[in-house]
Amino acid sequence: MADPGIPALAPGSTIGILGGGQLGRMLALAAARLGLQCAIYAPEADSCAFDVVRHFTLASYADEAALARFAQSCDVITYEFENVPAATADVLSRYKPVLPHPRVLALTQDRLVEKDFIAALSIPTAPYAAIDSESDIAAAVAKIGLPAVLKTRRLGYDGKGQRMVGKDGDPVSAFRALNSVPCILEGFVAFEREVSVVAARAADGEVVSFDVTENEHRDHILKTSRVPAAVSDRVAAEARHVAESIASAFGYVGVLAVEMFALGSDTGGRVLVNEIAPRVHNSGHWTLDGASVSQFEQHIRAVAGWPLGHPIRHGQVEMTNLIGAEVHGYARWLTEPGTTVHLYGKGEARPGRKMGHVTRVIPDR
Amino acid sequence: MADPGIPALAPGSTIGILGGGQLGRMLALAAARLGLQCAIYAPEADSCAFDVVRHFTLASYADEAALARFAQSCDVITYEFENVPAATADVLSRYKPVLPHPRVLALTQDRLVEKDFIAALSIPTAPYAAIDSESDIAAAVAKIGLPAVLKTRRLGYDGKGQRMVGKDGDPVSAFRALNSVPCILEGFVAFEREVSVVAARAADGEVVSFDVTENEHRDHILKTSRVPAAVSDRVAAEARHVAESIASAFGYVGVLAVEMFALGSDTGGRVLVNEIAPRVHNSGHWTLDGASVSQFEQHIRAVAGWPLGHPIRHGQVEMTNLIGAEVHGYARWLTEPGTTVHLYGKGEARPGRKMGHVTRVIPDR
Numbered sequence: 001m002a003d004p005g006i007p008a009l010a011p012g013s014t015i016g017i018l019g020g021g022q023l024g025r026m027l028a029l030a031a032a033r034l035g036l037q038c039a040i041y042a043p044e045a046d047s048c049a050f051d052v053v054r055h056f057t058l059a060s061y062a063d064e065a066a067l068a069r070f071a072q073s074c075d076v077i078t079y080e081f082e083n084v085p086a087a088t089a090d091v092l093s094r095y096k097p098v099l100p101h102p103r104v105l106a107l108t109q110d111r112l113v114e115k116d117f118i119a120a121l122s123i124p125t126a127p128y129a130a131i132d133s134e135s136d137i138a139a140a141v142a143k144i145g146l147p148a149v150l151k152t153r154r155l156g157y158d159g160k161g162q163r164m165v166g167k168d169g170d171p172v173s174a175f176r177a178l179n180s181v182p183c184i185l186e187g188f189v190a191f192e193r194e195v196s197v198v199a200a201r202a203a204d205g206e207v208v209s210f211d212v213t214e215n216e217h218r219d220h221i222l223k224t225s226r227v228p229a230a231v232s233d234r235v236a237a238e239a240r241h242v243a244e245s246i247a248s249a250f251g252y253v254g255v256l257a258v259e260m261f262a263l264g265s266d267t268g269g270r271v272l273v274n275e276i277a278p279r280v281h282n283s284g285h286w287t288l289d290g291a292s293v294s295q296f297e298q299h300i301r302a303v304a305g306w307p308l309g310h311p312i313r314h315g316q317v318e319m320t321n322l323i324g325a326e327v328h329g330y331a332r333w334l335t336e337p338g339t340t341v342h343l344y345g346k347g348e349a350r351p352g353r354k355m356g357h358v359t360r361v362i363p364d365r
Numbered sequence: 366m367a368d369p370g371i372p373a374l375a376p377g378s379t380i381g382i383l384g385g386g387q388l389g390r391m392l393a394l395a396a397a398r399l400g401l402q403c404a405i406y407a408p409e410a411d412s413c414a415f416d417v418v419r420h421f422t423l424a425s426y427a428d429e430a431a432l433a434r435f436a437q438s439c440d441v442i443t444y445e446f447e448n449v450p451a452a453t454a455d456v457l458s459r460y461k462p463v464l465p466h467p468r469v470l471a472l473t474q475d476r477l478v479e480k481d482f483i484a485a486l487s488i489p490t491a492p493y494a495a496i497d498s499e500s501d502i503a504a505a506v507a508k509i510g511l512p513a514v515l516k517t518r519r520l521g522y523d524g525k526g527q528r529m530v531g532k533d534g535d536p537v538s539a540f541r542a543l544n545s546v547p548c549i550l551e552g553f554v555a556f557e558r559e560v561s562v563v564a565a566r567a568a569d570g571e572v573v574s575f576d577v578t579e580n581e582h583r584d585h586i587l588k589t590s591r592v593p594a595a596v597s598d599r600v601a602a603e604a605r606h607v608a609e610s611i612a613s614a615f616g617y618v619g620v621l622a623v624e625m626f627a628l629g630s631d632t633g634g635r636v637l638v639n640e641i642a643p644r645v646h647n648s649g650h651w652t653l654d655g656a657s658v659s660q661f662e663q664h665i666r667a668v669a670g671w672p673l674g675h676p677i678r679h680g681q682v683e684m685t686n687l688i689g690a691e692v693h694g695y696a697r698w699l700t701e702p703g704t705t706v707h708l709y710g711k712g713e714a715r716p717g718r719k720m721g722h723v724t725r726v727i728p729d730r
Binding site (some may be wrong): 008011024028029032034035036037048050051052053054056095232233273289292293301306307308309310311312314327330331334335336337338339340342343344347356363364 | 373376377390393396398400402415416417418419431475501582654657658666671672673674675676677679692695696699700701702703704705706707708709710712721726727728
């Protein structure tokens with residue numbers, strides 16, 4: 001699955017980004033520092049990424065004429081979210097390279113396809129079984145056991161499209177609560193920590209991963225990331241190896257994140273892959289202030305055909321999301337030494353909406 | 366000269382920036398990280414700052430209607446260069462606060478007025494004398510001696526508007542070579558190092574300065590800055606004190622830079638002020654990668670009425686400008702660990718044009 005070599009973009013070239021949220025915004029800011037322009041394409045009029053670029057397109061992902069015009073104005077196209085419709089990627093691909101390659105979208109938009117792909121690499125995941133209809137439920141429960149988590153195969157994020165099924169729970173009503181769409185049942189993993197690795201792969205095959213990050217979620221939304229993760233060197237090496245192997249197996253060009261469960265030492269100290277995000281990732285935001293090269297810069301370098309950077313971490317780093325109304329308290333972070341405030345320029349601070357983040361760096365001395 | 370308090374801007378507010386070069390561009394990128402919008406006003410169609418904002422105005426600084434519309438779209442207005450015409454600042458001030466206060470422009474646009482202001486603070490400068498016409502030359506030379514440097518009072522930068530007059534040189538022909546415009550004759554200073562201090566002052570009077578930077582020029586253009594400067598603690602403290610005193614005396618709001626000559630220990634280890642830049646400054650670019658808060662962020666915080674940050678330096682830092690065709694060699698810096706590449710998105714790499722810079726950080730261990 002090697003990608004054909006792409007020529008390095010000259011400074012001043014334009015990278016098109018599908019998606020106008022904070023990830024697109026931070027990608028555009030990273031590109032600007034490297035003298036590259038970005039054009040943003042998004043269907044939401046209040047897209048915060050529009051504010052940091054000269055050229056943007058406000059149009060539906062189904063608008064083939066707008067997509068064609070957009071593609072023609074760009075030198076290469078990338079995306080900030082994994083649910084880009086396949087038809088959208090197809091239209092764009094007719095005009096310009098789309099990176100990471102759209103086949104990765106197909107692999108990661110469906111939890112079942114993604115898990116089968118990972119399993120085929122002999123990389124462990126939580127046990128899982130497909131449930132396409134109610135008639136599959138009994139066999140799935142027999143295979144996986146309870147408690148378990150029922151997840152829609154497509155379009156889940158931040159805990160949406162998931163139902164816990166307890167030891168004595170009712171998987172049928174959980175399935176119906178998810179509108180009886182195709183699902184997978186995942187065995188419940190008694191993990192010690194949730195960790196993630198953000199890895200970049202260049203078109204020439206070089207892979208560079210960041211240090212393993214430890215993540216805490218609240219209400220299914222990432223709240224805090226800490227690096228380095230409190231795991232053994234062996235677990236850290238395994239986690240990075242897993243992420244790097246997946247990037248290579250995808251023939252990936254750009255940055256991806258692999259979320260993993262780190263099991264306790266009593267259960268072998270292994271990591272199980274939870275899910276793959278084929279994009280820059282919230283758990284990598286610490287790299288903006290905590291490392292000499294950020295995940296956003298790595299992604300831009302990769303899709304521009306530039307060499308990857310070799311990040312040096314500035315110390316211990318903690319990233320905290322400002323979610324919903326928490327953003328109104330941003331001012332108290334402004335005067336803390338070593339703390340950096342990022343506000344995304346979004347409008348209304350709705351509950352659960354990621355409005356900004358703060359990063360604290362404690363230098364290693 | 367205290368400024369009236371300005372209310373803190375809410376995230377999402379718009380800061381207007383006069384000037385569309387790399388300083389405006391980096392100010393806008395810093396503002397974006399804080400959730401603040403920028404609008405750029407510049408008369409050059411190829412202004413590189415236009416590329417990183419949603420709203421810009423391409424118009425002359427004399428276009429009162431365009432200035433009025435621009436001011437009405439902003440919450441506060443600042444500038445990236447010191448030669449903003451007084452009339453331009455006056456028009457804008459009718460509509461919105463202009464920070465730093467335009468009176469600072471008047472003080473720093475004229476070398477004689479600036480030097481008189483500094484002298485009135487009992488801060489040492491090189492000896493100087495005004496030359497308004499040829500009839501002033503003999504007295505000026507008698508006072509200052511030769512060798513000396515003849516400088517136009519207004520509109521000089523990067524060595525433009527200057528003539529060395531050697532021990533046996535002809536000050537009259539130097540004056541004529543500068544079109545006989547009003548000048549000052551400055552005594553030649555046998556300095557040990559050129560240093561600068563970038564200082565920020567908030568509307569509430571708080572002043573925070575960055576570490577003293579040592580600068581090397583080539584062909585009168587800054588080539589390399591290193592921090593910390595190789596000066597004694599006493600000289601460093603004096604340099605910071607000088608910059609902070611000037612910021613306070615101006616009643617300044619924003620970032621300014623003070624360039625100084627550090628004399629050798631045989632001549633008392635003092636610093637003499639060379640010139641003041643009422644804006645972010647090339648010798649402060651190292652703060653983008655070498656400190657937890659950059660000069661650009663400090664300026665944005667100050668003009669937004671936000672508290673200043675308290676920067677932590679990440680180690681020893683060296684900033685090298687990419688001037689003219691040097692920018693074409695940017696790729697070799699991309700893979701050096703701890704090195705950050707900044708390209709300004711300017712078009713043609715003309716000789717003497719600042720096209721980008723690279724920063725190398727060596728962590729203190």
